[in-house]
Amino acid sequence: MNTHNSLDVLNESIPHNTIHTIENFLIKYAYTLDDGLVKEWESFFCDDGLYFVTTFQNEEDKLPIGIIHCQGRGMMSDRITALETANIYEAHRYCHNVTKPQIEFIDSHVFKVRSNFSIYRTMENGHTDLYATGKYLDLIVFSNETPKFKERRVILDSKRVDTLMVVPI
Amino acid sequence: MSTYEASTEQSVSPAHQRISWPENVGITKVPYSIFSDKEVYEEEQEIIFKGPVWNYLCLEVEIPNPGDIRTTWVGETPIIVTRDQDGKIHAMVNRCAHKGALVCLKEHDNRKSLTCIYHAWNYDLSGKLKSIAFEKGVAGKGGMPSNFNVSDHQLQPLRVSTLYGLVFGTFSDNTCPLEEYIGPKMSVFMKRNLDRPLKVLGRHSQIIHNNWKLYAENVRDSYHATLLHTFYTAFKVNRLDMDGGILLSEQKWHHISYSKRMTHNLDQEYQSANVHSAKYTSTLAAPELIASWEEFDDGITHSIQTIFPNLVIQYTLNSLAIRHFVPRGVDKTELFWLFLGDKNDSDEQEHMRIMQSNLTGAAGLVALEDGCINSFVQRGTKTSPTTSSFVEMGGTVAESNESSRATETSVRGFWHGYRSIMGFNKPL
Numbered sequence: 001m002n003t004h005n006s007l008d009v010l011n012e013s014i015p016h017n018t019i020h021t022i023e024n025f026l027i028k029y030a031y032t033l034d035d036g037l038v039k040e041w042e043s044f045f046c047d048d049g050l051y052f053v054t055t056f057q058n059e060e061d062k063l064p065i066g067i068i069h070c071q072g073r074g075m076m077s078d079r080i081t082a083l084e085t086a087n088i089y090e091a092h093r094y095c096h097n098v099t100k101p102q103i104e105f106i107d108s109h110v111f112k113v114r115s116n117f118s119i120y121r122t123m124e125n126g127h128t129d130l131y132a133t134g135k136y137l138d139l140i141v142f143s144n145e146t147p148k149f150k151e152r153r154v155i156l157d158s159k160r161v162d163t164l165m166v167v168p169i
Numbered sequence: 170m171s172t173y174e175a176s177t178e179q180s181v182s183p184a185h186q187r188i189s190w191p192e193n194v195g196i197t198k199v200p201y202s203i204f205s206d207k208e209v210y211e212e213e214q215e216i217i218f219k220g221p222v223w224n225y226l227c228l229e230v231e232i233p234n235p236g237d238i239r240t241t242w243v244g245e246t247p248i249i250v251t252r253d254q255d256g257k258i259h260a261m262v263n264r265c266a267h268k269g270a271l272v273c274l275k276e277h278d279n280r281k282s283l284t285c286i287y288h289a290w291n292y293d294l295s296g297k298l299k300s301i302a303f304e305k306g307v308a309g310k311g312g313m314p315s316n317f318n319v320s321d322h323q324l325q326p327l328r329v330s331t332l333y334g335l336v337f338g339t340f341s342d343n344t345c346p347l348e349e350y351i352g353p354k355m356s357v358f359m360k361r362n363l364d365r366p367l368k369v370l371g372r373h374s375q376i377i378h379n380n381w382k383l384y385a386e387n388v389r390d391s392y393h394a395t396l397l398h399t400f401y402t403a404f405k406v407n408r409l410d411m412d413g414g415i416l417l418s419e420q421k422w423h424h425i426s427y428s429k430r431m432t433h434n435l436d437q438e439y440q441s442a443n444v445h446s447a448k449y450t451s452t453l454a455a456p457e458l459i460a461s462w463e464e465f466d467d468g469i470t471h472s473i474q475t476i477f478p479n480l481v482i483q484y485t486l487n488s489l490a491i492r493h494f495v496p497r498g499v500d501k502t503e504l505f506w507l508f509l510g511d512k513n514d515s516d517e518q519e520h521m522r523i524m525q526s527n528l529t530g531a532a533g534l535v536a537l538e539d540g541c542i543n544s545f546v547q548r549g550t551k552t553s554p555t556t557s558s559f560v561e562m563g564g565t566v567a568e569s570n571e572s573s574r575a576t577e578t579s580v581r582g583f584w585h586g587y588r589s590i591m592g593f594n595k596p597l
Contacts, residue, residue, distance in 0.1 A: 053532070057276075058371050064519070065371025065508040065526040074455030075527075079534065081454075086399040088538045160374045160503070161531040164540030 030096035042076035184208035202554035218244025225480035261296035261324035296324035366512035379543035389579035414571035422477035422586025424579035488525035
């Protein structure tokens with residue numbers, strides 16, 4: 001049995017098909033954003049799901065305001081509507097690299113999942129830089145065999161964002 | 170303006186000779202070279218940031234306890250702010266009096282004293298040198314000369330003054346008292362927003378690839394607010410046709426821009442100008458994003474206040490934030506966001522401030538454009554040093570306007586103050 005603090009990167013206590021489903025889910029999320037399919041982003045979340053981007057510093061100080069805070073799919077779809085019709089920014093694309101997740105059993109339908117990410121950003125002019133690194137702290141809920149984020153908390157290693165953040169990460 | 174006489178005499182420097190400020194146009198034209206000239210940038214560090222201004226350092230609530238330490242910057246100069254055992258606040262340059270190494274590396278800390286890691290020179294929390302390692306040598310050999318006296322050395326101090334929980338510092342002996350520097354009109358509004366038990370709710374920063382003055386202009390520019398930032402317009406949070414106005418300080422370099430809650434009438438100017446803001450007609454799927462309450466009875470729903478040179482106090486709906494933009498090079502600025510609440514907020518009120526924090530910051534639905542728009546100006550202007558911008562919306566002078574915000578009056582106010590202190594004042 002996996003205790004709260006133990007490191008079980010092999011996920012030995014988790015059924016293989018569950019590991020497989022969760023890994024595919026995380027990769028699909030990353031590829032969806034990398035392919036610019038932002039309209040599909042909210043579909044990875046439960047209706048009342050949380051998407052919270054914050055910094056390591058805020059997390060450490062337990063501060064409630066980060067960089068993006070969406071409670072529920074309505075706020076997520078508003079953000080996507082805004083970036084498609086209202087917000088002005090230079091076109092860019094992401095390339096996510098996501099590490100193998102550590103999966104912790106909460107109950108038969110709920111898993112606590114942690115993975116690391118690095119995201120490269122390529123601007124319209126061709127300039128590529130390392131945009132963000134950090135960790136995803138997820139609560140994934142299975143409903144009819146389908147995983148969804150009940151929570152996706154994105155903890156940036158840096159307290160600083162270059163230029164702006166408009167497309168979710 | 171007597172405070173600035175000393176600096177205006179420096180108007181013969183090479184940078185001043187090179188900058189061709191258009192003559193006889195008052196403050197309505199700004200030469201583009203001012204945003205990319207490296208020598209002007211270096212002079213600003215000395216004449217403005219180390220000159221007769223009060224620089225925002227931090228909030229008192231960030232250093233509540235004896236021994237608390239916060240590092241920050243005045244211009245590009247690294248600064249330490251401390252609270253000593255008696256509760257007194259000090260500020261000093263973060264540079265050891267021995268070899269010049271940084272003394273404090275962390276943004277926040279708590280220490281009984283300050284010790285440079287290089288050679289263990291130890292300072293008290295006011296920056297005075299207390300002791301140095303091996304002062305008398307080791308086993309009778311080496312050591313400092315006999316006339317060495319620790320009390321001759323200290324971390325270079327700044328004068329400190331506080332107002333409504335904000336800590337300011339100045340390098341200059343000539344800076345007038347803080348209350349006078351900010352002035353009565355500006356301080357009344359600071360009091361409204363900040364004179365209460367403040368609570369830090371979150372922080373982050375944003376690198377913007379432009380000269381610091383482009384952000385100083387941008388944040389004073391109420392003309393652009395509803396044209397570039399269309400999220401507000403669409404949801405009627407901030408439209409030019411709402412009642413509002415602009416207040417400038419005596420020296421015109423600080424300002425307040427505010428709008429008020431009003432019955433909304435569709436503005437014909439918006440329709441005929443066919444600006445993209447008018448096209449955005451969707452309604453929020455999650456209106457709780459902008460749920461708010463009337464915290465004050467003056468009806469003001471949005472305000473931006475600047476204090477020269479680089480402080481902004483934001484009050485958007487109930488989202489209270491400090492923005493501090495720090496120069497990081499002639500074409501780079503770090504914009505620090507500090508989101509605040511009131512210790513007496515109910516859970517519901519704090520939740521509203523948290524949701525509203527989505528409106529501003531690096532990912533702000535309303536204002537994220539400011540992260541890139543100034544770099545567009547930087548990139549557009551750097552190869553045209555002798556060309557100038559045109560700043561005549563709402564007239565040619567810099568004065569308060571309490572009936573309209575469709576004006577660049579506070580941008581002109583910034584340049585009035587900037588030219589006065591920098592000495593670019595020939596035809597002003």
